[in-house]
Amino acid sequence: MAVTAVALAWLRNLFAVVMLSGIFTLTAAVVYVVMDAVDVAFTEAAVGAGIATVLMLGSLVLTTAEEKVQPRRAIAPLAMVVLTGAILVYGTLDMPLYGDPSAPAHGHVAPRYIRDSGREVGPPNIVTSVLASYRGYDTLGEVFVIFTAAAGVIVLMGRGRRFRGRAKRDAKDS
Amino acid sequence: MSHIVVLRVVAKLLIPVILLFALYVQFHGDFGPGGGFQAGVIFGSGFILYALIFGTAVARRAVPAGLTRITLAAGVLLYGGVGVAGIVLGGNYLDYSVLADDALTGQHLGITLIEFGVGLTVASAMITIFYVFAGQDRGPESPEQ
Numbered sequence: 001m002a003v004t005a006v007a008l009a010w011l012r013n014l015f016a017v018v019m020l021s022g023i024f025t026l027t028a029a030v031v032y033v034v035m036d037a038v039d040v041a042f043t044e045a046a047v048g049a050g051i052a053t054v055l056m057l058g059s060l061v062l063t064t065a066e067e068k069v070q071p072r073r074a075i076a077p078l079a080m081v082v083l084t085g086a087i088l089v090y091g092t093l094d095m096p097l098y099g100d101p102s103a104p105a106h107g108h109v110a111p112r113y114i115r116d117s118g119r120e121v122g123p124p125n126i127v128t129s130v131l132a133s134y135r136g137y138d139t140l141g142e143v144f145v146i147f148t149a150a151a152g153v154i155v156l157m158g159r160g161r162r163f164r165g166r167a168k169r170d171a172k173d174s
Numbered sequence: 175m176s177h178i179v180v181l182r183v184v185a186k187l188l189i190p191v192i193l194l195f196a197l198y199v200q201f202h203g204d205f206g207p208g209g210g211f212q213a214g215v216i217f218g219s220g221f222i223l224y225a226l227i228f229g230t231a232v233a234r235r236a237v238p239a240g241l242t243r244i245t246l247a248a249g250v251l252l253y254g255g256v257g258v259a260g261i262v263l264g265g266n267y268l269d270y271s272v273l274a275d276d277a278l279t280g281q282h283l284g285i286t287l288i289e290f291g292v293g294l295t296v297a298s299a300m301i302t303i304f305y306v307f308a309g310q311d312r313g314p315e316s317p318e319q
Binding site: 038039041042043046047050051054055058059062125127128129131133136137139140142143144146147149150151153154157 | 205
C-alpha cells in the first residue's frame with residue numbers, strides 16, 4: 001500500500017493515478033478481510049474500487065488526462081502533511097493493540113450486542129442488527145448523506161442536459 | 175465503445191449476474207456480509223457498466239434520469255416512513271419491534287424495509303451522479319466549435 005501511495009503522488013498521468021487508487025483501495029479491502037471485517041471490506045471494494053474509479057474516469061473525460069506541472073516546489077504543504085501524519089501516528093500510540101480483549105471498544109456495548117442481539121433483533125449477522133436496528137439513527141444519517149451528495153451534484157452540475165441545450169442554442173445564434 | 179464485440183458480449187453475460195448478485199446481497203444481508211449500502215452500490219455499478227458499454231442514450235431509455243431522482247427520494251422516505259410507522263404504532267422512532275405482533279418479526283420486517291430504502295437511495299444516487307457526469311460529455315468543448 002505504501003508503494004502504491006508513493007507512486008500515486010509521483011505520477012503525472014491521471015489515468016494511471018485513477019487505476020492505482022483503485023489498486024490501493026483493493027489492497028485496503030484485503031487488509032480488512034485479514035482483520036475479519038468482511039462487511040467493511042465488501043463496502044470498500046464496491047464503493048472505493050468500483051464506483052469511485054468509474055466516477056474518476058468520468059471526470060477525466062471532462063477534464064484532461066495529464067496533470068499540470070507546477071513549477072515551484074511545495075515545501076509548506078509537504079511540511080503540513082508530514083506534521084499531520086506525525087500527529088495521527090502519535091495518536092495511534094494511545095490506541096489499544098489490535099485484538100486486545102480489554103480494549104474499551106470490547107468492554108462497552110459490544111458484549112451485549114453479541115449476547116442479546118439474536119434474541120432481541122434476530123438476524124444471525126450481528127453487524128446488520130447493529131447497523132439497522134441498534135444504530136438505526138446513524139444509518140438514517142448516512143442515507144441522508146448519500147441523498148445530499150446526489151442532490152448536491154444535481155444542483156451544482158445541472159440536470160446533465162443543460163450544456164447540450166446551451167450548445168444547441170449557441171449554434172443557432174451564430 | 176459500443177463497437178467492441180468482446181466487451182458487448184461479456185457485458186451482456188455479466189450484467190444480469192451483477193444485478194442478481196446485488197439483489198442477493200440486498201436480501202441476504204441478515205445472514206451474511208452485505209446489506210443495503212453494498213447492494214445499492216453493486217446494482218448501481220452494474221447499471222453504470224451497461225451505460226458505459228452501450229452508451230448513455232440507451233441507458234437513459236431503460237432507466238430515465240427522472241425516475242432515479244424519484245427513487246432517490248423514495249428510499250430516504252421509506253427509511254423515514256418506517257421510523258414514523260413505529261411512532262404511529264406506539265413505539266419510538268425507528269423502533270421496529272411494534273411493526274408486527276411478534277417483536278422479532280417486527281424487527282425483521284423493519285430491517286428488511288429500511289435496508290431496501292438504503293439500497294434504493296444508494297443505487298439511484300450512483301446512477302444519478304453518473305448521468306450528470308456523463309451528460310456533461312461534450313459540454314466544455316461544444317461552445318468553442
